[in-house]
Amino acid sequence: MVVISRRSSLDITRAVVFAMVLREMQTRFSSRRLGGVWTLLEPILHLVLMMVIYAYAKDxxxxxxxxxxxxxxxxxxxxLFKNISLNLMDSLEANRALFAYRQIQLMDTWVARFIVNFCISASVLMLMGFVLAFWGGYDLSIHAPLEWGVTWGVGLALAFGLGMIYCAIGEVLPESKTIIKLSYFPLYLLSGAIFPVWNLPPSVLSWLALNPWLHVIELFRIHASPSYPSMPQLNILYPAMWAGATLFVGFGLYRARRLHMMAS
Known part of the structure; x- marks a missing residue:
């Protein structure tokens, strides 16, 4: 007598996500010309470019x-946060043919893309940290690792929530994808990623502090170095509320629109 065991829904989801992760990795590192190389080089080139610019600056x-x-x-x-959100936004077009299989859900593609982006960026971060610490002799120790980890969690949750919302908006208004992608350039400048914002006038900082990414980026540095200048405008609760709100809206849109998005 042959006994056929039925897999639980959790086992099916885990297998689907694992297969989607393998597919995403294969797509990025083999099928696109220089795709894998660019995925690894993009953050490194950003760092090198900014170091060159600072080398010719007065301060x-x-x-x-x-x-x-x-x-x-x-x-x-x-x-990392930008790539997570924008890759979730483009997940419909990249995986539309796979939705013919009833085991594959839109959420599976989101989770797979989140995992792939996080693993790639974490690898680049560790690689660059190793080079700077052991070859360059720079101090990259984390002063408050628990708070630093919480900040990472808030940033990742916010990026995931925004990605779900972007995907739902892009399905209804495909033209909005271009606007969303272009909006990340001013956000890149206004989030304090490449220049210190703590020496700006308080009136300017009060407006910049409306951007939750500014809180996340600056708190990374504050929790890494106890001597890094802090600002009274910074608060982990503010981006955490943004993360909770975007996740709530994103999951609501997913529940209401997932069948339409997968079928369109």
Whole structure:
């Protein structure tokens, strides 16, 4: 007598996500010309470019933190959060043919893309950190690892929530994808990823503090170095509320629109 065991829904989801992760990795590192190389080089080139710019600037120092550490803890996290949100937004077009299989859900593609982007960015962060610490001799120790980890969690949750919302908006208004992608350039400048914002006038900082990414990026540096200048406008609760709100809206849109998005 042959006994056929039925897999639980959790086992099916885990298998689907694992297969989607393998597919995403294969797509990025094999099928696109120089796709895998560019995925790894993009954050590195950002860091090198900013170091070159600072090398020719008059003020080459950042109080409380060495310049490479300042850029590493600003540029790489912002690029990770940006890539997560924009890759979730494009998941419909990239995986539309797979939705013919009833085991594959839109959420599976989101989770797979989140995992792939996080693993790639974490690898680049560790690689650059190793090079800067052991070859360059820079101090990259984390002063408050628990708070630093919480900040990572808030940033990742916010990026995931925004990605779900972008995907739902892009399905209804495909033209909005271009606007969303272009909006990340001013956000890159206004989030303190490449220049210190704590020396700006308080009236300007009060407006910049409306951007939750500014809180996340600056808190990365504050929790890494105890001597890095802090600002009274910074608060982890503010981006955490943004993360909770975007996740709530994103999951609501997913529940209401998932069948239409997968069928369109």
């Amino acid at each position: 080459k120092t950042v109080p409380g933190m060495e310049l490479p550490a300042f850029l590493l803890f600003g540029v790489l996290p912002f690029l």
